[in-house]
Amino acid sequence: MKRPKISIIGCGVSGLTTGIILLKEGYSVEIITEKLPDQTTSAVAAAIWLPYEIHPVELANKWSNISYLQFQELANQPKTGISIIPTKILLKDEEEAWWKSAIPKDSIRALLPNELTPESTCGYMVQAPLIETPLYLNYLLNTFHTLGGEVLIEKVEDITALSNEKELVVNCTGFGSRELLNDQSLxxxxxxxxxxxxxxxxxxxxxxxxxxxxxxxxxxxxxxxxxxxxxxxxxxxxxxxxxxxxxxxxxxxxxxxxxxxxxxxxxxxxxxxxxxGRPSLRLERDGNVIHNYGHGGGGFTVSWGCGLEVLNLVEGREGGQIQDTSSKVY
Ligand SMILES: Cc1cc2nc3c(=O)[nH]c(=O)nc-3n(C[C@H](O)[C@H](O)[C@H](O)COP(=O)(O)OP(=O)(O)OC[C@H]3O[C@@H](n4cnc5c(N)ncnc54)[C@H](O)[C@@H]3O)c2cc1C
Structure with a gap:
């Protein structure tokens, strides 16, 4: 079967990660973007692996876990901007640690009482992926180019017109989707x-x-x-x-x-x-447009899991049936 040429809108962490996955799976991919990575929200992020202000939590956990494993692999490669560092996470309420199950068991332990602060009542020491955003976005952009991806600088004003012209469109415009789709829930x-x-x-x-x-x-x-x-x-x-x-x-x-x-x-x-921010991040297919936006404060944390879910939707698999990527390195 002939594979569609894929046009991704947006060149932040979501667009680039999705683009790399699709290129590695053999698709021909272009990114159309108003701004390059260093001018995006992605460039402002800290960034540390931790799902934050992202919904729904069950899916955020699943996609965070997949991304954690990818970041572990990237930390072993030179010049990716990824490292795994001890990170102390302080809590007032154990229930706020809903993301715990997304972390491999040997990479998390409960804090000892003498490690807490006066305000905190519990917490965890996590071996967390640190994402040095300037280096990592550069690494992603270089990898995208090396794999044969093209980047066109252009603001998309009309996504319907674009989707009529292109074979398959993936929308990774982040907060830009409020204007592009008039999505007022963003x-x-x-x-x-x-x-x-x-x-x-x-x-x-x-x-x-x-x-x-x-x-x-x-x-x-x-x-x-x-x-x-x-x-x-x-x-x-x-x-x-x-x-x-x-x-x-x-x-x-x-x-x-x-x-x-x-x-x-x-x-x-x-x-x-x-x-x-969005009550629920949007990752779904609508005709020949796949949406992947609204990741709140966890866009890096879920990036690989969401990119793989886009691959599922491109290939017509049911949402949620994410392949096990623990042994596959992107
Ligand atoms: C202060 C701060 C700290 C953060 N810390 C973390 C953290 O520690 N960990 C973490 O995981 N996340 C963190 N985040 C959240 C994270 O930065 C976002 O979730 C993530 O950057 C979203 O990425 P994105 O690629 O979806 O969107 P963006 O980075 O916003 O990229 C959107 C892209 O779409 C393009 N675009 C938009 N509209 C159009 C259009 N009409 N036509 C063409 N192109 C268009 C833009 O030019 C851009 O290239 C933080 C965010 C902030 C603000």
Whole structure:
């Protein structure tokens, strides 16, 4: 049977990962995108493997597990921007650790009482994939090109016209789907993060609970090669992309309480991004268009699982019948 040529809209982590999977499965693939990876929401992310603000949780867990195994493999390869690092996840409520089952048993342990903070009541030490977003997005883009994928810079205004012209379209436009499809169930989850000068003495620590009266303040510290990321905020329906100084000061203060090793590190940058929130992420086929968007705060965490689900839909398998990829490396 002749294989369709596939046109993916979007060049963030979702579009690139999906593109690589389809190319490796022998399809001819092009990406049509308004912006290149370094200008996307994906470039703003911290990023650490942890499903966050992503629904439904059962599928998020399944796709997170598949991605975890792929990231483990990528961590063994040079220059991918992926490494596995000890990550302390602090909780106030054990039920918030719904993602636990997505982690291999030998990569997670409960925290000891002396490892907790005054605010937390429980938590886990996880061997978590760290995704150095500038390096990783570059790695994905290079891999996509090396496999023969083409990238066209163009904003798609009319997806129906495009789908009439192309054989098969995969929509990976993230928050852009609100305008492209008039999908009003998509909402912004604004996040501000602070970048400090890099240091190899800083541990990775995430508080999985909010601070402040409105529950819009977070505290997490992610040590990357190029900087230390301090997070953050989680403000639903806010769409402004300008950093606010008082918010920066609050983030630094909360993170210093969490990780004393960041004290004195010089400020490098402050950035704001919009997580593509949706009551349920959209991964389904509608005629010759497959949608893969609305991954909230976990787009990297579920990226490989979602890309493989797109492959299922391309090949006409029932949704949810994801092949076992634990032995297959993309
Ligand atoms: C502060 C912050 C921290 C985060 N931390 C993490 C983390 O630690 N771990 C994690 O897993 N996730 C994290 N996330 C979430 C993650 O960044 C997103 O879920 C993910 O980037 C979504 O990727 P995407 O490829 O679907 O969308 P995007 O990265 O937004 O890419 C969308 C692409 O579609 C293109 N596009 C849009 N509309 C059109 C159009 N009409 N025509 C053509 N092209 C179009 C854009 O130009 C872009 O190339 C974080 C997000 C933020 C903001």
């Amino acid at each position: 909402y912004a989850i604004q996040g501000q993060i602070v970048q400090l000068k890099a240091s190899d003495k800083v541990p990775c620590v995430l508080a999985e609970y909010t601070f402040g009266e409105k529950g819009e303040e977070l505290a997490y510290v992610v040590p990357r090669e190029d900087c230390v990321i301090l997070g953050g905020t989680v403000v639903k329906y806010a769409e402004d992309l300008s950093p606010i100084e008082s918010v920066t000061n609050g983030i630094v203060e909360r993170c210093q309480n969490l990780v004393k090793e960041i004290k004195g590190l010089p400020l490098k940058n402050v950035v704001v991004g919009l997580r593509p």
